[in-house]
Amino acid sequence: MGIQFYILVALGGGLGSVFRAFLGHFFNPHSFLSTLAANLCGAFLIGLLTRYGANLGSGDLFRAFWIIGICGGFTTFSTFGMDIYNLGIKESWTWLVAYISANFLGSLILIWLGFKTANLAIS
Secondary structure: OOHHHHHHHHHHHHHHHHHHHHHHOOOOOOOHHHHHHHHHHHHHHHHHHHHHHOOOOOHHHHHHHHHHHHHHHHOOHHHHHHHHHHHHHOOOHHHHHHHHHHHHHHHHHHHHHHHHHHHHHHO
16 A cells, blocks of 8 residues: 555544534534434445445555545544443433444444445445
């Protein structure tokens, strides 16, 4: 992988982070719903882009910008972990379990939907 790969990761990551910050303006800045929305949207995009990118000849560069960069900068696992910690500190056990389940199961379902959507677009 050459320098072009890393430049594309950096550009995509910067854009993904800006998109994530923009999404945060629709929610309370300290709300875990912002993180959930980013992770679920990112899961759909990763599924869609992975399937769509498989048909392109420039797979590594496509993956660098869109999947590692944009989706990596947009989704946020560390904030997800902090949200779980904060819900645990507050002893909000129902919200904690619902939040973990929504992130995990929702991500799997939306990755699958992203693949299916890309299949429809490619066909």
